[in-house]
Amino acid sequence: MSRSARPGAGMPRFDAYFRCYPIIMAPGAERPELNYGSKIFLPPSALNKITQLHVQWPLMMEVINGEKGLQTHAGVLEFVAEEGRAYIPQWMMETLQLEVGDMIQIRSTSLRLAKMVKLQPQSTNFLDISDPKAVLEKAFRNFAALTKGDVFNFEYNDEVYEVAVLEVKPETDNMGVCMIETDVSVEFAPPVGYVEPQKSSGTSTPRSTRGGLPAGGLMHPQGTMAQSINYDAIAPNSTTAATGARAGSSHFLSEGHKLNAKKGAKAPSPNPTTPVPGTSNAPTIPRRRTNGPMPLRLPPNKLFFGYEIKPVKTDADKEAEKENVNKPHFAGQGQTLRGAVKRKGNGEDKGKAPEKKESEGQGRRLDGRKP
Numbered sequence: 001m002s003r004s005a006r007p008g009a010g011m012p013r014f015d016a017y018f019r020c021y022p023i024i025m026a027p028g029a030e031r032p033e034l035n036y037g038s039k040i041f042l043p044p045s046a047l048n049k050i051t052q053l054h055v056q057w058p059l060m061m062e063v064i065n066g067e068k069g070l071q072t073h074a075g076v077l078e079f080v081a082e083e084g085r086a087y088i089p090q091w092m093m094e095t096l097q098l099e100v101g102d103m104i105q106i107r108s109t110s111l112r113l114a115k116m117v118k119l120q121p122q123s124t125n126f127l128d129i130s131d132p133k134a135v136l137e138k139a140f141r142n143f144a145a146l147t148k149g150d151v152f153n154f155e156y157n158d159e160v161y162e163v164a165v166l167e168v169k170p171e172t173d174n175m176g177v178c179m180i181e182t183d184v185s186v187e188f189a190p191p192v193g194y195v196e197p198q199k200s201s202g203t204s205t206p207r208s209t210r211g212g213l214p215a216g217g218l219m220h221p222q223g224t225m226a227q228s229i230n231y232d233a234i235a236p237n238s239t240t241a242a243t244g245a246r247a248g249s250s251h252f253l254s255e256g257h258k259l260n261a262k263k264g265a266k267a268p269s270p271n272p273t274t275p276v277p278g279t280s281n282a283p284t285i286p287r288r289r290t291n292g293p294m295p296l297r298l299p300p301n302k303l304f305f306g307y308e309i310k311p312v313k314t315d316a317d318k319e320a321e322k323e324n325v326n327k328p329h330f331a332g333q334g335q336t337l338r339g340a341v342k343r344k345g346n347g348e349d350k351g352k353a354p355e356k357k358e359s360e361g362q363g364r365r366l367d368g369r370k371p
Helices: 044-051 090-095 124-128 132-142 239-249 315-326
Strands: 002-005 013-022 039-041 060-065 070-078 085-088 103-109 116-121 145-147 151-156 159-169 176-178 185-188
Touching: 013 044, 013 090, 060 176, 070 090, 085 103, 090 151, 116 124, 124 159, 132 151, 132 185, 145 159, 159 176
Parallel strands: 013 085, 039 070, 116 185
Antiparallel strands: 002 013, 013 103, 039 085, 060 070, 060 103, 070 145, 116 159, 145 176, 151 159
Protein backbone atom coordinates (compact mmCIF):
# COMPACT_ATOMS: atom_id res chain seq x y z
CA MET A 1 0.00 0.00 0.00
CA SER A 2 1.47 3.31 -1.05
CA ARG A 3 0.46 6.89 -1.57
CA SER A 4 1.91 10.14 -2.85
CA ALA A 5 1.96 13.14 -0.49
CA ARG A 6 2.90 16.80 -0.66
CA PRO A 7 4.27 18.03 2.65
CA GLY A 8 3.36 21.71 2.50
CA ALA A 9 4.67 23.33 -0.64
CA GLY A 10 7.46 20.77 -0.99
CA MET A 11 8.06 18.22 -3.69
CA PRO A 12 5.94 15.01 -3.76
CA ARG A 13 7.63 12.14 -2.00
CA PHE A 14 7.38 8.43 -1.76
CA ASP A 15 5.19 7.15 1.10
CA ALA A 16 4.23 3.49 1.60
CA TYR A 17 3.55 0.81 4.23
CA PHE A 18 5.38 -2.53 4.38
CA ARG A 19 5.76 -5.47 6.67
CA CYS A 20 9.27 -5.53 8.12
CA TYR A 21 11.62 -8.51 8.31
CA PRO A 22 15.29 -8.86 9.35
CA ILE A 23 17.71 -8.31 6.52
CA ILE A 24 19.23 -11.76 7.06
CA MET A 25 15.93 -13.17 5.70
CA ALA A 26 16.30 -11.28 2.42
CA PRO A 27 16.31 -13.36 -0.79
CA GLY A 28 19.58 -14.23 -2.46
CA ALA A 29 22.96 -15.12 -1.03
CA GLU A 30 23.47 -14.72 2.67
CA ARG A 31 25.27 -11.47 3.46
CA PRO A 32 25.57 -11.02 7.24
CA GLU A 33 27.70 -7.85 6.86
CA LEU A 34 24.57 -5.98 5.69
CA ASN A 35 23.26 -6.26 9.24
CA TYR A 36 25.91 -3.72 10.33
CA GLY A 37 24.67 -0.72 8.40
CA SER A 38 21.65 1.50 7.75
CA LYS A 39 20.52 0.34 4.31
CA ILE A 40 17.30 -1.53 3.58
CA PHE A 41 15.72 -3.66 0.83
CA LEU A 42 12.46 -2.61 -0.86
CA PRO A 43 10.35 -4.34 -3.58
CA PRO A 44 10.75 -3.43 -7.29
CA SER A 45 7.36 -1.67 -7.32
CA ALA A 46 8.80 0.94 -4.94
CA LEU A 47 11.49 1.75 -7.51
CA ASN A 48 8.88 2.30 -10.22
CA LYS A 49 6.99 4.79 -8.07
CA ILE A 50 10.15 6.59 -6.99
CA THR A 51 11.26 7.13 -10.60
CA GLN A 52 7.93 8.83 -11.32
CA LEU A 53 8.52 11.31 -8.50
CA HIS A 54 11.03 14.12 -8.35
CA VAL A 55 12.82 12.98 -5.24
CA GLN A 56 16.17 14.22 -4.01
CA TRP A 57 19.23 12.02 -4.38
CA PRO A 58 20.96 10.32 -2.63
CA LEU A 59 17.72 8.60 -1.74
CA MET A 60 16.95 8.81 1.99
CA MET A 61 14.07 7.05 3.68
CA GLU A 62 12.31 7.76 6.94
CA VAL A 63 11.32 4.54 8.73
CA ILE A 64 8.46 5.07 11.20
CA ASN A 65 6.80 2.84 13.79
CA GLY A 66 3.48 4.63 14.17
CA GLU A 67 2.27 2.54 17.13
CA LYS A 68 5.30 3.42 19.32
CA GLY A 69 5.97 6.86 17.87
CA LEU A 70 9.58 5.96 16.97
CA GLN A 71 11.47 6.78 13.83
CA THR A 72 14.88 6.45 12.22
CA HIS A 73 16.47 7.01 8.81
CA ALA A 74 17.98 4.67 6.25
CA GLY A 75 19.12 4.38 2.67
CA VAL A 76 18.00 1.87 0.05
CA LEU A 77 20.56 -0.73 -1.02
CA GLU A 78 18.53 -2.85 -3.48
CA PHE A 79 14.97 -3.22 -4.78
CA VAL A 80 14.81 -7.03 -4.64
CA ALA A 81 12.35 -7.68 -1.79
CA GLU A 82 9.05 -9.44 -2.24
CA GLU A 83 6.00 -7.24 -2.77
CA GLY A 84 4.68 -5.80 0.46
CA ARG A 85 7.89 -6.56 2.38
CA ALA A 86 10.83 -4.48 3.56
CA TYR A 87 14.03 -5.95 4.96
CA ILE A 88 15.84 -3.83 7.55
CA PRO A 89 18.87 -4.45 9.84
CA GLN A 90 18.30 -6.14 13.17
CA TRP A 91 19.52 -3.16 15.22
CA MET A 92 16.97 -0.96 13.45
CA MET A 93 14.15 -3.31 14.41
CA GLU A 94 15.32 -3.19 18.03
CA THR A 95 15.58 0.62 17.99
CA LEU A 96 12.02 0.92 16.62
CA GLN A 97 10.80 -1.89 18.94
CA LEU A 98 9.49 -3.92 16.02
CA GLU A 99 8.67 -7.61 15.77
CA VAL A 100 8.97 -9.74 12.67
CA GLY A 101 6.03 -8.98 10.36
CA ASP A 102 5.00 -5.68 12.01
CA MET A 103 3.70 -2.89 9.78
CA ILE A 104 6.00 0.12 9.25
CA GLN A 105 5.73 3.32 7.26
CA ILE A 106 8.55 4.23 4.87
CA ARG A 107 8.68 7.57 3.10
CA SER A 108 11.31 9.55 1.26
CA THR A 109 12.92 12.54 2.89
CA SER A 110 15.92 14.85 2.62
CA LEU A 111 18.73 15.04 5.17
CA ARG A 112 21.57 17.48 5.61
CA LEU A 113 25.17 16.31 5.56
CA ALA A 114 26.52 15.39 8.97
CA LYS A 115 29.12 17.64 10.59
CA MET A 116 29.40 16.09 14.02
CA VAL A 117 28.08 13.02 15.83
CA LYS A 118 28.48 12.21 19.51
CA LEU A 119 28.56 8.51 20.31
CA GLN A 120 28.43 6.46 23.50
CA PRO A 121 29.64 2.83 23.47
CA GLN A 122 27.29 0.49 25.30
CA SER A 123 30.10 -1.62 26.78
CA THR A 124 33.55 -1.07 28.22
CA ASN A 125 34.88 -3.59 25.67
CA PHE A 126 34.96 -0.68 23.25
CA LEU A 127 38.03 0.59 25.11
CA ASP A 128 40.00 -2.41 23.84
CA ILE A 129 40.00 -0.92 20.33
CA SER A 130 43.34 0.85 19.85
CA ASP A 131 42.11 3.32 17.19
CA PRO A 132 38.32 3.66 17.49
CA LYS A 133 38.01 6.57 15.06
CA ALA A 134 39.70 4.60 12.28
CA VAL A 135 37.48 1.59 13.00
CA LEU A 136 34.33 3.71 12.95
CA GLU A 137 35.42 5.42 9.75
CA LYS A 138 35.44 2.02 8.07
CA ALA A 139 32.14 1.00 9.69
CA PHE A 140 30.39 4.19 8.55
CA ARG A 141 30.88 3.15 4.92
CA ASN A 142 27.82 0.91 5.36
CA PHE A 143 25.71 3.71 6.85
CA ALA A 144 23.66 6.10 4.76
CA ALA A 145 22.19 8.03 7.71
CA LEU A 146 22.23 8.33 11.48
CA THR A 147 19.48 9.51 13.78
CA LYS A 148 19.63 10.80 17.32
CA GLY A 149 18.55 7.93 19.59
CA ASP A 150 19.79 5.11 17.34
CA VAL A 151 21.69 2.23 18.90
CA PHE A 152 23.58 0.73 15.96
CA ASN A 153 26.23 -1.97 15.98
CA PHE A 154 29.27 -2.92 13.95
CA GLU A 155 31.66 -5.87 13.84
CA TYR A 156 35.39 -5.65 14.51
CA ASN A 157 37.79 -8.57 15.09
CA ASP A 158 34.93 -11.07 15.29
CA GLU A 159 33.23 -9.06 18.05
CA VAL A 160 30.07 -6.95 17.80
CA TYR A 161 30.05 -3.53 19.45
CA GLU A 162 26.92 -1.48 20.15
CA VAL A 163 27.04 2.31 20.04
CA ALA A 164 24.31 4.86 20.85
CA VAL A 165 23.93 8.16 19.00
CA LEU A 166 23.60 10.92 21.61
CA GLU A 167 23.82 14.00 19.42
CA VAL A 168 24.02 14.97 15.75
CA LYS A 169 24.85 18.25 14.04
CA PRO A 170 23.38 20.08 12.24
CA GLU A 171 20.24 19.75 14.33
CA THR A 172 16.98 19.39 12.41
CA ASP A 173 13.36 18.56 13.19
CA ASN A 174 13.72 14.93 12.10
CA MET A 175 16.99 14.59 14.15
CA GLY A 176 18.76 12.76 11.29
CA VAL A 177 21.86 13.47 9.21
CA CYS A 178 23.27 12.05 5.98
CA MET A 179 26.55 10.10 6.24
CA ILE A 180 27.33 9.86 2.50
CA GLU A 181 30.35 11.76 1.16
CA THR A 182 30.84 14.07 4.12
CA ASP A 183 33.54 14.85 6.70
CA VAL A 184 32.24 14.00 10.15
CA SER A 185 33.74 14.96 13.49
CA VAL A 186 33.24 12.14 16.00
CA GLU A 187 33.07 12.70 19.75
CA PHE A 188 32.84 10.01 22.40
CA ALA A 189 31.07 9.86 25.73
CA PRO A 190 32.30 7.46 28.46
CA PRO A 191 31.10 3.91 27.81
CA VAL A 192 28.19 2.56 29.80
CA GLY A 193 29.54 1.04 33.02
CA TYR A 194 32.88 2.82 32.82
CA VAL A 195 34.34 3.93 36.17
CA GLU A 196 37.05 6.58 36.28
CA PRO A 197 40.18 5.07 37.89
CA GLN A 198 41.27 6.68 41.14
CA LYS A 199 44.57 8.46 41.05
CA SER A 200 47.09 6.98 43.46
CA SER A 201 49.97 9.00 44.89
CA GLY A 202 53.55 7.96 44.28
CA THR A 203 54.95 5.53 41.79
CA SER A 204 52.96 2.61 40.45
CA THR A 205 55.98 0.28 40.60
CA PRO A 206 55.26 -2.56 43.03
CA ARG A 207 57.54 -2.53 46.08
CA SER A 208 58.91 -5.53 47.87
CA THR A 209 56.86 -6.76 50.81
CA ARG A 210 59.97 -7.44 52.85
CA GLY A 211 61.44 -4.88 55.19
CA GLY A 212 64.17 -2.49 54.13
CA LEU A 213 64.85 -0.96 50.75
CA PRO A 214 63.99 -2.74 47.50
CA ALA A 215 66.70 -4.61 45.61
CA GLY A 216 67.25 -1.72 43.23
CA GLY A 217 67.47 0.93 45.92
CA LEU A 218 65.12 3.70 46.96
CA MET A 219 62.39 4.55 44.44
CA HIS A 220 61.71 8.17 43.55
CA PRO A 221 58.03 9.08 43.08
CA GLN A 222 58.72 11.70 40.41
CA GLY A 223 61.39 12.78 37.97
CA THR A 224 62.94 11.10 34.98
CA MET A 225 62.91 7.39 34.37
CA ALA A 226 66.51 7.08 35.58
CA GLN A 227 65.56 8.67 38.87
CA SER A 228 62.39 6.65 39.30
CA ILE A 229 64.26 3.34 38.98
CA ASN A 230 67.40 4.62 40.73
CA TYR A 231 69.61 3.69 37.81
CA ASP A 232 72.77 4.94 39.54
CA ALA A 233 72.48 2.13 42.09
CA ILE A 234 71.99 -0.68 39.54
CA ALA A 235 74.22 0.47 36.68
CA PRO A 236 76.95 -2.01 35.68
CA ASN A 237 79.71 0.41 36.77
CA SER A 238 78.14 1.28 40.12
CA THR A 239 79.59 0.19 43.46
CA THR A 240 76.51 -1.84 44.42
CA ALA A 241 76.50 -3.80 41.16
CA ALA A 242 80.27 -4.38 41.34
CA THR A 243 79.96 -5.73 44.90
CA GLY A 244 77.26 -8.14 43.81
CA ALA A 245 79.36 -9.24 40.84
CA ARG A 246 82.38 -9.97 43.07
CA ALA A 247 80.23 -11.87 45.54
CA GLY A 248 78.68 -13.95 42.79
CA SER A 249 81.98 -14.69 41.04
CA SER A 250 83.84 -15.72 44.23
CA HIS A 251 82.57 -19.30 44.04
CA PHE A 252 84.95 -21.81 42.44
CA LEU A 253 83.25 -24.37 40.27
CA SER A 254 86.38 -26.52 39.50
CA GLU A 255 89.27 -28.11 41.37
CA GLY A 256 92.35 -26.10 42.31
CA HIS A 257 95.84 -26.65 40.81
CA LYS A 258 99.20 -25.75 42.28
CA LEU A 259 101.45 -23.42 40.36
CA ASN A 260 104.67 -25.14 41.55
CA ALA A 261 103.64 -28.75 41.00
CA LYS A 262 106.58 -31.11 41.53
CA LYS A 263 107.65 -33.71 39.06
CA GLY A 264 106.51 -37.18 39.83
CA ALA A 265 103.57 -35.94 41.85
CA LYS A 266 100.60 -38.17 41.69
CA ALA A 267 98.08 -36.69 39.30
CA PRO A 268 94.41 -37.04 40.09
CA SER A 269 92.98 -40.14 38.50
CA PRO A 270 90.37 -39.44 35.84
CA ASN A 271 86.80 -40.48 36.31
CA PRO A 272 86.26 -44.09 35.22
CA THR A 273 84.36 -44.57 32.00
CA THR A 274 82.92 -47.83 33.21
CA PRO A 275 80.05 -47.22 35.61
CA VAL A 276 80.70 -48.42 39.15
CA PRO A 277 77.82 -49.81 41.17
CA GLY A 278 76.54 -47.39 43.76
CA THR A 279 77.96 -44.31 42.04
CA SER A 280 76.47 -41.88 39.57
CA ASN A 281 78.24 -40.50 36.48
CA ALA A 282 75.69 -37.78 35.86
CA PRO A 283 77.36 -34.49 34.86
CA THR A 284 77.56 -31.95 37.63
CA ILE A 285 75.25 -29.01 36.99
CA PRO A 286 77.20 -25.80 37.51
CA ARG A 287 75.83 -23.39 40.04
CA ARG A 288 73.98 -20.46 38.58
CA ARG A 289 76.05 -17.31 38.52
CA THR A 290 74.61 -14.21 40.03
CA ASN A 291 77.18 -11.73 38.85
CA GLY A 292 76.36 -8.97 36.37
CA PRO A 293 74.17 -5.90 36.54
CA MET A 294 71.18 -6.03 38.83
CA PRO A 295 67.74 -6.30 37.16
CA LEU A 296 65.63 -3.25 36.37
CA ARG A 297 62.34 -3.21 38.27
CA LEU A 298 60.36 -1.34 35.64
CA PRO A 299 56.58 -0.87 35.75
CA PRO A 300 54.52 -2.91 33.23
CA ASN A 301 54.51 -1.73 29.59
CA LYS A 302 57.56 0.51 30.06
CA LEU A 303 61.01 0.34 28.51
CA PHE A 304 64.20 2.10 29.58
CA PHE A 305 67.24 2.59 27.35
CA GLY A 306 69.64 3.88 30.01
CA TYR A 307 72.98 2.80 28.62
CA GLU A 308 75.89 5.13 28.95
CA ILE A 309 76.74 7.21 25.92
CA LYS A 310 80.14 6.40 24.45
CA PRO A 311 81.05 9.04 21.86
CA VAL A 312 82.89 8.12 18.69
CA LYS A 313 86.66 8.53 18.93
CA THR A 314 88.06 11.51 17.08
CA ASP A 315 91.41 11.76 15.32
CA ALA A 316 92.87 13.58 18.31
CA ASP A 317 91.79 10.72 20.60
CA LYS A 318 93.39 8.16 18.31
CA GLU A 319 96.67 10.09 18.22
CA ALA A 320 96.67 10.36 22.00
CA GLU A 321 96.24 6.58 22.26
CA LYS A 322 99.19 6.05 19.92
CA GLU A 323 101.39 8.33 22.02
CA ASN A 324 100.32 6.50 25.17
CA VAL A 325 101.31 3.16 23.62
CA ASN A 326 104.82 4.41 22.79
CA LYS A 327 105.45 5.62 26.34
CA PRO A 328 107.24 3.21 28.74
CA HIS A 329 104.76 1.64 31.10
CA PHE A 330 107.21 0.12 33.63
CA ALA A 331 109.69 2.22 35.62
CA GLY A 332 111.59 1.72 38.88
CA GLN A 333 113.52 -1.11 40.47
CA GLY A 334 112.42 -4.71 40.21
CA GLN A 335 111.74 -6.83 43.29
CA THR A 336 111.94 -10.56 43.87
CA LEU A 337 109.50 -12.77 45.66
CA ARG A 338 112.11 -13.52 48.42
CA GLY A 339 112.25 -9.88 49.32
CA ALA A 340 116.03 -9.49 48.61
CA VAL A 341 116.94 -6.39 46.69
CA LYS A 342 119.22 -6.92 43.75
CA ARG A 343 122.44 -4.99 44.32
CA LYS A 344 124.22 -3.15 41.63
CA GLY A 345 127.29 -4.91 40.35
CA ASN A 346 126.46 -8.35 41.72
CA GLY A 347 126.44 -9.83 38.27
CA GLU A 348 129.89 -8.49 37.38
CA ASP A 349 131.58 -9.62 40.57
CA LYS A 350 130.02 -13.08 40.47
CA GLY A 351 132.68 -15.83 40.31
CA LYS A 352 135.51 -13.74 41.72
CA ALA A 353 136.66 -14.34 45.26
CA PRO A 354 136.93 -11.17 47.27
CA GLU A 355 140.47 -10.11 48.04
CA LYS A 356 141.30 -9.97 51.72
CA LYS A 357 143.21 -6.95 52.84
CA GLU A 358 144.80 -6.64 56.11
CA SER A 359 143.51 -3.63 57.81
CA GLU A 360 145.75 -1.46 59.83
CA GLY A 361 145.70 -2.09 63.52
CA GLN A 362 144.68 -5.75 63.12
CA GLY A 363 144.92 -7.63 66.41
CA ARG A 364 147.34 -10.62 67.07
CA ARG A 365 146.83 -13.76 69.11
CA LEU A 366 149.17 -14.67 71.96
CA ASP A 367 149.70 -18.16 70.63
CA GLY A 368 150.97 -16.85 67.32
CA ARG A 369 148.06 -18.08 65.20
CA LYS A 370 146.37 -15.92 62.70
CA PRO A 371 143.00 -14.71 63.71
